[in-house]
Amino acid sequence: xxxxHIDKFAYQDSLIHRLDSRxxxxxxxxxxxxxxxxxxxxxxxxxxxxxxxxTILVLGRIPLRFAFKHILLISPFxxxxxxxxxxxxxxxxxxxxxxFVRQSSLGWMRCFVILxxxxxxxxxxxxxxxxxxxNDLLTGLRRLGVPKLLIIQLGFLYRYIFVLIDRAHHILxxxxxxxxxxxxxxxxxxxxxxxxxxxxxRSIENAEHITIAMQARGFDGNWRTISRLRIRRSDLLFxxxxxxxxxxLHFFVRPVLQ
Amino acid sequence: MHMAxxxxxxxxxxxxxxxxxxxxxxxxxxARSIITSDKLALMGVLGxxxxxxxxxxxxxxxxxxxxxxxxxxxxxxxxxxxxxxxxVISSVVIIQCLIFQDGxxxxxxxxxxxxxxxxxxxxxxxxxxxxxxxxxxxxxxIGAMLACVVAVEAGxxxxxxxxxxSGILVVPFSTFLITMLGVxxxxxxxxxxxxxxxxxxxxxxxxxxxxxxxxxxxxxxRNALLITLVVFTVIIGAGLSLFASxxxxxxxxxxxxxxxxPDFEPCVSSEDSTIAAVDDFQSKYxxxxxxxxxxxxxxxxxxxxxxxxxxxxxAAVVGSVLTMAFVWLTAxxxxxxQSPKA
Numbered sequence: 081x082x083x084x085h086i087d088k089f090a091y092q093d094s095l096i097h098r099l100d101s102r103x104x105x106x107x108x109x110x111x112x113x114x115x116x117x118x119x120x121x122x123x124x125x126x127x128x129x130x131x132x133x134x135t136i137l138v139l140g141r142i143p144l145r146f147a148f149k150h151i152l153l154i155s156p157f158x159x160x161x162x163x164x165x166x167x168x169x170x171x172x173x174x175x176x177x178x179x180f181v182r183q184s185s186l187g188w189m190r191c192f193v194i195l196x197x198x199x200x201x202x203x204x205x206x207x208x209x210x211x212x213x214x215n216d217l218l219t220g221l222r223r224l225g226v227p228k229l230l231i232i233q234l235g236f237l238y239r240y241i242f243v244l245i246d247r248a249h250h251i252l253x254x255x256x257x258x259x260x261x262x263x264x265x266x267x268x269x270x271x272x273x274x275x276x277x278x279x280x281x282r283s284i285e286n287a288e289h290i291t292i293a294m295q296a297r298g299f300d301g302n303w304r305t306i307s308r309l310r311i312r313r314s315d316l317l318f319x320x321x322x323x324x325x326x327x328x329l330h331f332f333v334r335p336v337l338q
Numbered sequence: 339m340h341m342a343x344x345x346x347x348x349x350x351x352x353x354x355x356x357x358x359x360x361x362x363x364x365x366x367x368x369a370r371s372i373i374t375s376d377k378l379a380l381m382g383v384l385g386x387x388x389x390x391x392x393x394x395x396x397x398x399x400x401x402x403x404x405x406x407x408x409x410x411x412x413x414x415x416x417x418x419x420x421x422x423x424x425x426v427i428s429s430v431v432i433i434q435c436l437i438f439q440d441g442x443x444x445x446x447x448x449x450x451x452x453x454x455x456x457x458x459x460x461x462x463x464x465x466x467x468x469x470x471x472x473x474x475x476x477x478x479x480i481g482a483m484l485a486c487v488v489a490v491e492a493g494x495x496x497x498x499x500x501x502x503x504s505g506i507l508v509v510p511f512s513t514f515l516i517t518m519l520g521v522x523x524x525x526x527x528x529x530x531x532x533x534x535x536x537x538x539x540x541x542x543x544x545x546x547x548x549x550x551x552x553x554x555x556x557x558x559x560r561n562a563l564l565i566t567l568v569v570f571t572v573i574i575g576a577g578l579s580l581f582a583s584x585x586x587x588x589x590x591x592x593x594x595x596x597x598x599x600p601d602f603e604p605c606v607s608s609e610d611s612t613i614a615a616v617d618d619f620q621s622k623y624x625x626x627x628x629x630x631x632x633x634x635x636x637x638x639x640x641x642x643x644x645x646x647x648x649x650x651x652x653a654a655v656v657g658s659v660l661t662m663a664f665v666w667l668t669a670x671x672x673x674x675x676q677s678p679k680a
Contacts, residue, residue, distance in 0.1 A: 205436075232423060244390035
């Protein structure tokens with residue numbers, strides 16, 4: 081496999097990696113909700129909230145360049161919508177930021193806040209995913225009440241996603257080797273359909289073989305794991321620190337900034 | 339068309355998350371009796387297939403540089419049946435959120451509804467009614483085409499509705515809606531063409547996959563059909579009524595508070611009781627209070643207060659950046675100390 085694993089850092093070991101996936105997931109959910117519900121008047125406070133995920137990324141030894149590169153990669157949709165804000169809301173405002181005071185419009189403020197929130201929540205999401213093995217996350221989600229069928233489906237999907245992406249790469253390379261020019265829409269569509277169809281047929285045949293192999297080993301529809309999920313003292317400590325962080329920002333920093 | 343966290347308000351996000359969770363729970367319970375353990379691997383691999391299929395792109399006509407790819411919700415619903423198809427596409431959306439960070443965690447509910455649940459059921463229903471059990475005929479292909487376009491459009495229709503309900507974006511609802519529907523009409527058209535082409539290929543190579551005797555085929559019971567239809571009617575009805583009241587500029591709450599145009603008549607005010615109620619609901623339950631608009635008309639004292647606020651936020655940003663730098667440096671120093679030992 082020559083593609084970069086998105087979650088390649090999940091298999092490292094660190095203080096953060098060892099935490100229980102349930103605690104991390106719940107903390108992330110709370111953090112995202114709090115950040116999203118922040119008022120749009122003072123973007124400055126978002127920097128305070130950014131300290132949280134940043135610290136986790138650093139403690140988890142995730143390269144910051146990786147995180148920011150990834151955020152850039154997924155930003156286009158939000159970027160377009162955020163940049164359309166200044167076109168529609170031209171209420172003039174005076175933005176005072178320390179020594180810099182300048183005229184701007186409300187639309188630009190909105191645009192800026194949307195983008196800043198995007199970066200902060202995405203940092204938090206990356207902090208969760210790149211410090212938690214996907215299987216641990218699934219076990220945690222199962223304990224939190226996600227239906228078994230969905231968990232098994234996610235587990236299978238995760239297991240084969242990179243296999244099939246690899247296969248798609250091979251097919252794409254084969255097409256690039258044979259097709260040297262644009263063939264026109266109809267032919268292109270036919271080629272793509274053939275590629276997809278053969279990929280689909282091979283996937284279904286693969287799945288049949290996988291099923292036979294798993295049934296031979298006694299698979300009965302239940303996913304058995306050696307569960308290592310246990311709430312330990314460090315997990316409680318992490319939850320407490322996170323709660324303190326959010327509460328302190330809410331009660332002490334927010335009133336000052338607004 | 340992934341919805342993002344930042345375009346949603348917390349009530350809308352939690353509401354859609356709750357709806358999506360309830361829907362998925364219902365589908366899973368419904369499907370548990372139909373899906374046997376030997377179909378689990380097939381569903382998982384087909385989910386992975388959706389990812390791989392999205393990499394297979396092809397040149398679009400008249401638009402050099404752009405390329406289309408398949409999403410596959412309708413194709414999977416045709417092959418697997420609506421329940422299993424909805425579960426597979428949901429898992430794809432969840433993986434896109436968790437592993438590839440496409441769309442935020444709070445927007446997951448919206449994305450599940452827009453891209454997985456609605457297209458799967460709507461597409462399957464349309465395909466089934468249009469084809470009436472015949473596969474490989476012209477009728478089946480037209481049905482698949484129709485199913486793709488409508489399913490994609492339905493999902494695209496819900497995005498501006500959810501954004502408007504949240505009231506974060508200032509882009510007028512109708513503009514956003516028309517843009518989304520226009521763009522996704524093309525997307526749906528391409529999706530339909532490629533789905534039809536793949537169905538044609540399968541008809542030649544493995545006709546049993548498209549026929550009813552397929553591994554993983556699920557029959558849609560009448561009850562499920564009825565419930566889905568009811569849910570759709572409610573969703574679309576709610577959306578349409580919103581749109582209707584949105585036409586006289588009712589949806590843009592931001593427009594009602596325009597200080598730059600004093601003669602601007604806020605037509606949102608209590609003339610229409612439903613709009614007033616919605617507005618009231620929004621202001622009561624939205625965790626986002628209104629802007630305090632810093633116009634230059636403010637008094638001198640207030641302006642000074644504003645400048646002072648500017649200083650505190652400046653201090654906050656600088657302090658946070660310094661904290662981050664401190665954390666980073668400490669970690670670096672500690673790591674350097676550790677590494678010679680290891």
